[in-house]
Amino acid sequence: MADTSKDIEELIGIMARLPGLGPRSARRAVLTLIKKRGALMRPLAETMARVAESARECVNCGNIGTGDLCEICMDVRRATGEICVVEDVADLWAMERGQAFKGRYHVLGGTLSALDDVGPEDLRIPKLRARMADEGITEVILALNATVDGQTTAHYIADELAPTGVTLSSLAQGVPIGGELDYLDDGTISAALRARKSL
Structure with a gap:
């Protein structure tokens, strides 16, 4: 028979590696899961197993979905001629x-970073260029994080796409310097998108 306490400690250790959870939070989460085994733990385990098998990166934009194309790329109503370039799926x-x-969106999969040895060839920039022609893109909105690497990447993409004549814009008011989109509230993101500016 398996050592139950060892299994529980292993689960706590795995949970503690998740963003936003430390050892104490992970321990509380695991205790809740155990106490609500039928209502939480089993459905969570089953769903996680399904997602582990089915989740994949959209071949077009880089979003996460369960098919080759994500729901956004398959939605013809989203073919507005605008594409929003972001750093990652979050x-x-x-x-x-x-x-x-x-x-529609385009996920770069990171930012240019000399310190981390990430160059243009390591990001999905060539795919962005291909999508511009294939999808009739008229505006590229650079919604990259307001960090040094994010802004460096935005300038690089702007320089690369400038000869195409496509309208280039970036998020404006509301995004604090050094801020990351995933931590902003919905209203701030909406205001920043509405107030975007040409580069």
């Missing part, structure tokens, strides 16, 4: 929470 989800942007 930023895309933050933008979607605000419900202000009705176009």
Whole structure:
């Protein structure tokens, strides 16, 4: 028979590695799961197993979904000619929470970083260029985090896309310097999107 306490400690250790959970929070979460085994733990385990099998990156934009194309890319109503470029999926989800942007997204998968040895070839910038032609993109909104690496990446993309004649804009008011989209409230994201400016 398995050592139950060892299994529980292992679960706590795994939970503690999740963002926002330390050892104490993980311990409380695991205790709640155990106490509500039927209502929480089993459904959570079953759902996690399904998601582990089905979750994949959208081949078009880089979002996470359960098919080759995510729901946003499959939605013809989102083909507005606007594409919002974000650093990662968490930023895309933050933008979607605000419900202000009705176009499509492009997830870069990171930012340029000399310190981390991340160059343009490590990001999904070539795919962005291809999508511009394939999807008839008329405006590229650079919604990158207001960090040094985010702004460096935004300038690089703006320089790369400038010869295409596409309208380039970035988020404006509401996004604090050094702020990250995933931590902003919906109203701030909506205001920033509405007040975007040309580069």
